[in-house]
Amino acid sequence: MDDRALLATVRSVIGDGAVEDDCAVVSCGDRCLVLTTDMLHETTDFPRDMTDWQRGWMAAAVSLSDIASMGAEPVVLLLAAGLDDPARLAGITRGAADCCARHGGRLAGGDIDRHDELTLVSTALGWCDPRHLVRRRGARPGDLVCVTGVPGRAEAGLLGHGCHRLALLEPQPRVAEGRRLGLAGISAMMDLSDGLALSLYDLAAVNGVGFAISGDALPRPGGVPEPGATALALYGGGDFELLFCCPPSVYPVPGVACTVIGTVTAEPGRVTIDGAAIERRGYEHRW
Amino acid sequence: MDDRALLATVRSVIGDGAVEDDCAVVSCGDRCLVLTTDMLHETTDFPRDMTDWQRGWMAAAVSLSDIASMGAEPVVLLLAAGLDDPARLAGITRGAADCCARHGGRLAGGDIDRHDELTLVSTALGWCDPRHLVRRRGARPGDLVCVTGVPGRAEAGLLGHGCHRLALLEPQPRVAEGRRLGLAGISAMMDLSDGLALSLYDLAAVNGVGFAISGDALPRPGGVPEPGATALALYGGGDFELLFCCPPSVYPVPGVACTVIGTVTAEPGRVTIDGAAIERRGYEHRW
Incomplete structure (x- = not known):
């Protein structure tokens, strides 16, 4: 369970x-x-x-x-x-x-x-x-999908990569960014604490949509060799970044440092990177 | 500590x-x-x-x-x-x-x-x-001090007195009473969870007042022989009753079953029952 x-x-x-x-x-x-x-x-x-x-x-x-x-x-x-x-x-x-x-x-x-x-x-x-309230529900096919910061840094820090240590030990909640995104009229948002992959699947389920992530666009923790860096960005837990969707017209949002990592698709529950399915895993308690 | x-x-x-x-x-x-x-x-x-x-x-x-x-x-x-x-x-x-x-x-x-x-x-x-918000601070000398229900029942239940078992296992928070008391304009209130004695001392400290409790007026758990019943009423923890103070003109408050157990005095920190100091003890975590 x-x-x-x-x-x-x-x-x-x-x-x-x-x-x-x-x-x-x-x-x-x-x-x-x-x-x-x-x-x-x-x-x-x-x-x-x-x-x-x-x-x-x-x-x-x-x-x-x-x-x-x-x-x-x-x-x-x-x-x-x-x-x-x-x-x-x-x-x-x-x-x-x-x-x-x-x-x-x-x-x-x-x-x-x-x-x-x-x-x-x-x-x-x-x-x-x-x-200006933003919920998880609201993403529509054609929206951009974006993330603040670099997912995977907290877990990179946990694995001993010193330059990511502070991201693990002193996470900065994206409060100012969240408010600016709400004011700008984005369509859906959640935070990343269980990892990007699980968060994408959660967001897909709530919205009845899919996500097509671009491998080239995905930010990865620096100093970590591949394929580890991509795995950390997708499946690492403990980051306090925001994952959000917005119509292309809303992007970029002034004062919010973030990266467009893909688009919302009309394929319910299908979450891919460069066309290949992303595994549905991340940080979860086991029972 | x-x-x-x-x-x-x-x-x-x-x-x-x-x-x-x-x-x-x-x-x-x-x-x-x-x-x-x-x-x-x-x-x-x-x-x-x-x-x-x-x-x-x-x-x-x-x-x-x-x-x-x-x-x-x-x-x-x-x-x-x-x-x-x-x-x-x-x-x-x-x-x-x-x-x-x-x-x-x-x-x-x-x-x-x-x-x-x-x-x-x-x-x-x-x-x-x-x-209509009520705080702990607000009690004045001359106010009545009152309690809902019967303090000590939860601990009586814990000690095996069957008729008080449900007071221990399924406590009823005094939400309706609290609202009526707030509307009526009482002067100070808190709940009893650490016991009546500690609550009186806490309330005395915040208000810079004392309390003179009347032994005759104090409700005690039924079916418990003395002096145990009085000790439970004063020092037993786990009750979800309300302790409040109010000017005499406010009492009684329609729809609130409670007992006047004494008066607020001008002697800071002095909490007595029939003139004798009540011990400053009740339910506390020890460290």
């Missing part, structure tokens, strides 16, 4: 549409509120040599990235910390607060608990003008 | 006022948003013979109780589940959804993770008219 199979369990209780996007969406007067929560554990989610400051930073970044992927502005972040050692709280809290200071939102509280294994759960609330 | 000492660490990073109330508060147009998150673990927070449905219910109830304690209306709940066994997700999700269906809010998503020990983190977003 994988995460996506488990999501079917949740859907059967709370309804299909509820778990489609990176955030839950609520209408509040003339604004949309977006809300997301993410759980991270010491052994499965944090590289071993991270500092506690970096763990706190990453916990905040994960949720801010979800807010970014809706085109919204982060407002408040809460951090629930299950601590094996209370002395770790100061560094963790400071890291989360610093990530908010850099990218948006205000660390405003949370919960503290004892735990054998460090467990951090961040929750972020954001908002935006409903006209 | 205890939870309250650890909170000082958080305050030193994010500011004093930020962690005073049961929820973070954000102004949004003509509404107040309130946001809370709570972490629960299998071994420390869930009685052993609970069903998974009850665990999900309790996880939702904890956060809905925080929303209630601000006088707000629950809107959305998210549940992050660290699962030792994926088969548990269905019951847990159903329990959380049912608690929302009963008390308010909509279970709208969350996160799923693997974990050696079941860990549930619920996050609730609520809102209310800013005129």
Whole structure:
């Protein structure tokens, strides 16, 4: 069983549409509120040599990235910390607060608990003008498909490529980019945390479309020999980049550094690179 | 070190006022948003013979109780589940959804993770008219101090008193009561989860007041011999009742079953029952 199979369990209780996007969406007067929560554990989610400051930073970044992927502005972040050692709280809290200071939102509280294994759960609330909210659903054949930054860098860092180490340890959620993309009127967006390939398949499924990726266009982590670099770009997890689709008329979006990596096609569920199917794999918990 | 000492660490990073109330508060147009998150673990927070449905219910109830304690209306709940066994997700999700269906809010998503020990983190977003928001701060000497329900029932249930078992396993957050109290214009409120005594001390500290509790007035769990019943009412944890203060002119509040247990005094930090100091203890994690 994988995460996506488990999501079917949740859907059967709370309804299909509820778990489609990176955030839950609520209408509040003339604004949309977006809300997301993410759980991270010491052994499965944090590289071993991270500092506690970096763990706190990453916990905040994960949720801010979800807010970014809706085109919204982060407002408040809460951090629930299950601590094996209370002395770790100061560094963790400071890291989360610093990530908010850099990218948006205000660390405003949370919960503290004892735990054998460090467990951090961040929750972020954001908002935006409903006209600029971006969902996963909305991509149409003929749209461009684009990605910010270079997918695969976090996993390259994990594999020991020193120049990508900071991408792994101190990920920068694309909050400013997300808001600019929302304002520009892109058609669909999500963040990349499980890897580009899985994200493309998820986006294809929601939209009933396919993706034709161009191998020449795909950015790859520098300093990694082929075919490793392409594999990392497609299947590496842990990046906090944005994957989005937009009509050609919307591209380029001022102030957003990104790469057009292909086009949206009318072939539902078919995700290819240079015409060959991309494997449907990436970062998933196994059960 | 205890939870309250650890909170000082958080305050030193994010500011004093930020962690005073049961929820973070954000102004949004003509509404107040309130946001809370709570972490629960299998071994420390869930009685052993609970069903998974009850665990999900309790996880939702904890956060809905925080929303209630601000006088707000629950809107959305998210549940992050660290699962030792994926088969548990269905019951847990159903329990959380049912608690929302009963008390308010909509279970709208969350996160799923693997974990050696079941860990549930619920996050609730609520809102209310800013005129009816209730905070911990606001109690004044001469106010009545009141409690909904009977404090100590959850711990009585934990100790094997069968008639209180359901209070322990299926706590009912006082959402409807909280809203009515907010509308009525009470002066201060919090929920009771760490026990009445600790809650009184917390409320006294925030307000720079004291409390004179009347032993005759204090509701106690039925079927428990004295002095055990009084000790449970004062020091037992796990209840989801509301503790609030209000000017005498506001009492009683229509539709809210509660008991006046004493008065707010001008003696900062002095919390007594029939003139004798109440011990400053209750449910706290030890570190």
